[in-house]
Amino acid sequence: MSAASHSFLGLSAANRALVAIAVALGTFMQVLDTTVANVAIPSIAGNLGVSNEQGTWVITCFAIASAISVPLTGWLMARFGLIRTFMVSIGLFTLASFLCGMAWDLSSLVFFRVFQGLVAGPMVPGSQAVLLAIFPAEKRGKALAIWSVTTLIAPVVGPVLGGWISDNWSWPWIFFINVPAGLFSVFVCGRIMRGRESATRKLPVDHVGLGLIIIWVGSLQLMLDKGKDADWFASPFIVALAVIAAVGFVAFLIWELNEEHPIVDLSLFQQRDFWVGTVVNAVGYGVFFGNLILMSLWLQTQMGYNATSSGLVAVPAGLIGMCLAPVVAKLLARVDARWIATFAMVFFGWSFYARSQLTTAADFSQVAFAVGLQGFSLATFFIASVTIMLNRLPPERVPAASGMAGFLRLTAGGIAASIVTTIWDHRAALYQSRLVDRTSVFDAPFTYAMQGLQSLGLSSDQSAAVLTRTAAQEAYAKSAFEIAAVSAVIMLALIGVIWVGHSTKGAARSPQVVAAD
Numbered sequence: 001m002s003a004a005s006h007s008f009l010g011l012s013a014a015n016r017a018l019v020a021i022a023v024a025l026g027t028f029m030q031v032l033d034t035t036v037a038n039v040a041i042p043s044i045a046g047n048l049g050v051s052n053e054q055g056t057w058v059i060t061c062f063a064i065a066s067a068i069s070v071p072l073t074g075w076l077m078a079r080f081g082l083i084r085t086f087m088v089s090i091g092l093f094t095l096a097s098f099l100c101g102m103a104w105d106l107s108s109l110v111f112f113r114v115f116q117g118l119v120a121g122p123m124v125p126g127s128q129a130v131l132l133a134i135f136p137a138e139k140r141g142k143a144l145a146i147w148s149v150t151t152l153i154a155p156v157v158g159p160v161l162g163g164w165i166s167d168n169w170s171w172p173w174i175f176f177i178n179v180p181a182g183l184f185s186v187f188v189c190g191r192i193m194r195g196r197e198s199a200t201r202k203l204p205v206d207h208v209g210l211g212l213i214i215i216w217v218g219s220l221q222l223m224l225d226k227g228k229d230a231d232w233f234a235s236p237f238i239v240a241l242a243v244i245a246a247v248g249f250v251a252f253l254i255w256e257l258n259e260e261h262p263i264v265d266l267s268l269f270q271q272r273d274f275w276v277g278t279v280v281n282a283v284g285y286g287v288f289f290g291n292l293i294l295m296s297l298w299l300q301t302q303m304g305y306n307a308t309s310s311g312l313v314a315v316p317a318g319l320i321g322m323c324l325a326p327v328v329a330k331l332l333a334r335v336d337a338r339w340i341a342t343f344a345m346v347f348f349g350w351s352f353y354a355r356s357q358l359t360t361a362a363d364f365s366q367v368a369f370a371v372g373l374q375g376f377s378l379a380t381f382f383i384a385s386v387t388i389m390l391n392r393l394p395p396e397r398v399p400a401a402s403g404m405a406g407f408l409r410l411t412a413g414g415i416a417a418s419i420v421t422t423i424w425d426h427r428a429a430l431y432q433s434r435l436v437d438r439t440s441v442f443d444a445p446f447t448y449a450m451q452g453l454q455s456l457g458l459s460s461d462q463s464a465a466v467l468t469r470t471a472a473q474e475a476y477a478k479s480a481f482e483i484a485a486v487s488a489v490i491m492l493a494l495i496g497v498i499w500v501g502h503s504t505k506g507a508a509r510s511p512q513v514v515a516a517d
Contacts, residue, residue: 277389320375
C-alpha cells in the first residue's frame with residue numbers, strides 16, 4: 001500500500017462520512033444539471049427572446065463540453081492529483097453555475113454552459129475515485145452505494161425540480177441552487193483532505209489525442225442532438241458531422257493505441273471485468289435514460305401531464321432506490337456482484353414489460369407502478385456494474401477507468417435518447433397512417449363516434465379533430481409501448497454479458513490483485 005493510500009485511510013469515521021456526503025452532493029449536483037434544464041427550455045427561451053430550438057443549445061453545448069472533458073479525468077488526476085482535480089472541478093462548476101444564472105442573453109448563457117460542461121467532466125468519475133480512496137476495502141461497497149444513489153436519483157429529480165422552479169420561481173434558480181451545494185462540498189473536502197493527496201506523475205500532454213477527442217466527440221454529440229430536427233441523413237450538415245465523427249474516431253483509436261502517453265488508456269479493455277462492467281453500465285444506462293426521456297415526452301405531449309406531474313411519476317422509483325441502496329451495500333460484501341446485477345436487469349425488464357402493457361386509459365397510479373418497479377434496479381444497477389468493472393483493477397488505474405466508463409455512459413445516454421425519440425416519432429407516424437388508411441367515413445364505428453361527439457354539442461369539424469387527435473394519441477402510445485418491450489428484451493439479454501465476468505467475491509479483500517484474462 002502506498003503512502004498516499006495510508007494518508008487517505010487515516011481519516012476518522014466521522015471525517016470519512018462528511019467527505020462522502022460532500023462528494024455525493026457534488027456528484028448529485030453535476031448529474032442533476034444534465035436534466036434539470038430540459039423542462040425549463042420554454043421559460044429560458046421566452047425570457048431571453050429566442051425560439052425553443054435556439055434554447056436547446058443550453059442543453060447541447062453542456063453535453064458536448066462534458067462529453068469531451070470526461071475522458072481526460074484519468075490524465076488530469078495522474079498529473080495533478082485526485083483531490084486537487086476533484087476540488088478544482090467542483091469549485092469551477094459552482095462558479096460556472098452562478099455565471100449561468102447571471103447570464104443576460106443566449107450567447108452569454110451558452111458560453112457559460114460550455115465552461116460549465118468542460119469543468120464538470122472529472123466530477124462524477126472523480127467522486128467515485130475519492131470514495132474508493134478514503135474507505136477501507138471492506139467498506140467500499142457502502143461507498144459505491146452512496147455514489148450510485150446520487151448518480152441515478154438525480155436524473156429522476158431533475159425534471160421535477162426544473163419544472164417546479166420554472167413554474168414557481170424563475171429559470172436562473174435552476175443554476176443558483178448549485179452554489180450552496182458546491183461551496184459546501186469544496187469547504188468540507190478542502191478542510192478534511194488538506195495535506196492528503198494521491199501520487200502524481202509529470203505526464204506529457206497528448207495534444208493530438210486531445211484534439212481528436214474534441215473533433216470526433218463534438219461532431220458525434222452535435223449530430224445526435226441536431227439529427228432529429230434536421231431529418232437525420234437527409235441533411236448534408238448531419239452527413240458531414242457523421243463523416244467527421246467516424247474518421248476522427250478511427251484516427252483517435254490508431255493514435256491512442258500507438259502513443260506512449262495516451263490521454264485515454266484504451267489498454268483497460270484488455271481486462272475482462274472492465275469491459276464487461278463497462279458494457280453493462282453503458283448499455284443499461286442508455287436504455288434507462290432513453291426511456292426516462294420517452295416517458296416524460298409521452299406523458300406531457302400525449303397524456304396531458306405538465307412537467308412537474310410527469311416528473312412525479314418517477315419519484316416512487318427514486319424513493320425505493322434510496323431506501324434499498326444501504327441494504328445492497330451490505331449484501332455486496334457477501335454476495336457476488338454478478339447476482340446483484342442480474343437482479344437489477346430482471347427488475348428493469350419487468351418495469352419495461354409493465355410499461356409495454358399500459359394503455360392510453362392508464363391513470364397516474366398505474367404509470368407510477370410500472371415505472372416504480374425500476375426502483376429495485378436503481379438500488380442495484382450502478383453499484384453492481386461498477387463493482388464488476390473495477391474488479392481486480394489496481395487502485396492507481398481507477399481514475400482512468402472511471403473516466404472512460406463515465407464517457408461511454410454519457411455517450412450511450414445521448415445515442416439512446418436520439419434513437420428512442422426518433423423511432424418513437426417514426427413508428428407513431430406509421431401507425432397513425434395505417435389507422436387513417438383503414439378508417440372510412442362510411443365505417444359504422446367512425447359514424448357512431450362522430451354522432452356521439454356531435455350529440456355533446458361539437459360541430460362536424462370539431463368532432464373530426466377529436467377523432468384525429470385520438471388516433472395520434474393511440475399511435476404514439478403504441479410506439480412507446482413497443483419501445484418499452486424491446487427495452488425489456490435488451491435488459492434481460494445483458495444478463496448473459498454479466499456472467500462473462502469473474503466472480504467479485506473476495507475482491508474487496510485483495511483489491512490490487514489483477515488476474516490475466
